[in-house]
Amino acid sequence: MNKYLSFFKIRLTNGLQYRGAAWAGVATQFVWGGMTLLMFRAFYQNGENSLPMTFPELSSYIWLQQGFLALYMAWYFDNDIFNSITSGNIAYELCRPIDLYAMWFVKNMAVRLSRAILRCFPILIVAVFLPKPFNISLPCTPVAGLMFIISLILGFLVLVAFSMLIYISVFYTLSSLGIRILTTSVVEFLGGAIIPLPFFPQKLQTLVMLLPFASMQNTPFQIYNGYIASSEILKSVLFQIIWLGILLKLGKLLMQQALKKVVVQGG
Amino acid sequence: MNLYWKYASIILRSQMQYKVSFIMSAVGQFLVSFTTFLGVYFMFSRFNSVKGFTFSEVLLCFAVILTSFSLAECFVRGFDAFSGIISNGEFDRIMVRPRNEILQVLASRIEFSRIGRLLQALVMFAYAIPASRVDWTFDKILTLIFMLAGGIIVFSGLFIIYASLCFFTIEGLEFMNIFTDGGREFGRYPFSVYGEGVLKFLTFVIPLALFQYYPFIYLIGKSDNTCYMFLPLVGMLFIIPCLIFWRIGVRHYQSTGS
Secondary structure, eight states: OHHHHHHHHHHHHHHTTOHHHHHHHHHHHHHHHHHHHHHHHHHHTTOOSOOSSOHHHHHHHHHHHHHTHHHHOSSOOOHHHHHHHHHSTHHHHHHSSSOHHHHHHHHHHHHHHHHHHHHHHHHHHHHHTSOTTSSOOOOSSHHHHHHHHHHHHHHHHHHHHHHHHHHHHHHHHSOOHHHHHHHHHHHHHHHTSSSOGGGSOHHHHHHHHHSGGGGTTHHHHHHHTTOSOHHHHHHHHHHHHHHHHHHHHHHHHHHHHHHHTOOOOOO | OHHHHHHHHHHHHHHHTSHHHHHHHHHHHHHHHHHHHHHHHHHHHHSSOBTTBOHHHHHHHHHHHHHHHHHHHHHHGGGTTHHHHHHTTHHHHHHHSSSOHHHHHHHHOOOGGGHHHHHHHHHHHHHHHHHTTOOOOHHHHHHHHHHHHHHHHHHHHHHHHHHHHTTTOSTTGGGGGGTTHHHHHHTTSOGGGGOHHHHHHHHHTSTHHHHTHHHHHHHTTSOOOTHHHHHHHHHHTTHHHHHHHHHHHHHHOOOOOO
16 A cells, blocks of 8 residues: 555655646636636526526536646546557556556546645635625535535546546557547536536436436535535435446456456567 | 648648548547537527527537637647747757748648537538528628638637747746637637626737627627628737747747757
8 A cells, every 4th residue: 555655645746846837727727717607697697597506506616616627627648658558668567566557546646636736725715705606605514515525535536437447448449549539528528517517408417417427526516515405415425436436346347357468569 | 832731731641641540539629529519509408598699699609719710720730839849959940941930830730630620610600600590691701701710810829929938938838728728618609798808808908809709790780880890800910919929939049959
């Protein structure tokens, strides 16, 4: 366990060095979040009654999304991992007395976490002081706040476990190009990054909620803003745990299969 | 210009050597903008209009932005890889050749796989042009052409600024994405949707609204002001400060020495 922890630490401290890039990222995400909210406000000004989310709920959702973007961004992949498979360097990794799945997992976690740590605080702190209704409100109950943190971590793990499947698929296809763009757009869309899931048509929504993507950013953010009622919180967190279990199991299984017949690319 | 087409045909042929990868990226590009389209569609299936604009009108606007962005990106993409060209010293090689350096940077990379995004834009045009109930007289068609041309030029200008900044710093350039990718993402709705302040900024500072919002409301008949038709041409002037900035950058350039 210790060796994975030190991998994690190395990557984390490495990632924390890029502070200049982080400030630019904070500014970009801030404008992005603001523009998104302005767009939604224009729609809300129609004064229709059947709104899927209230505007303060939406504000909290959007700011959390921008603040924790690095945790849930679907387009980030570690190119070193892809290269090690296609170039054959994977052979060295296989010689080491480590579990490849666990190592890739912690590496991915560390990179995302380091970016999120640098970016989330400035964004969220400023977002608290924005004029109503554009600000992020506090979690509706202390319990919701606590469950938000648990769910945030679980959702993060679900996403990383899912992206592991993409890395593993390259053992079979040797090219990451198509599958990366494909999964990125599917995960973004069905995960609620483009528009929040409650804005989906009803029937589609019921289906999408069952997929693992809804257990990524959707669950924690909707717990925070109170969209998921307190009686439903436990159920949705349980759902996250189930998906995490399935994805982890599947990933390990596929990895074993792949390593059994891995062809080390020469060179 | 001849030289540029020669470069272009070489790059096209080399990209065609990897057909599967080319098709995959094109399909991917299509999908990425398709999910954005679905987002717009879902919003409109819940709300009938936004600030008085209907679904087919917004699609027309979206298609204009997407077409001009993808064309600009396809041909001016060389500037996107520019930080790499500077850091590996390739720019020294470019400087010693007796040809315009802008042309050479442009021709260093042309992304034909952007065709996927363009395809998406064409599909939207095919739907929105009849559905928006615009009376397609000569001046309306001309307005549309002006909008597209203006869009290509303004986005190209933004890509040039992006690259020129690399002469001074390589940190924090992510911020420029607000105007390039952000322009594309948020330009799917007419810019007035975002309120007065944003519209003013995009009119006078970064002239994205000059080829999008103003000619657009003329196009769909929300305004009779014929001046609006020619505003994209005014927006094209934006390229001048961009090129000046590039010149300053080139003069400021110090080789990395590698």
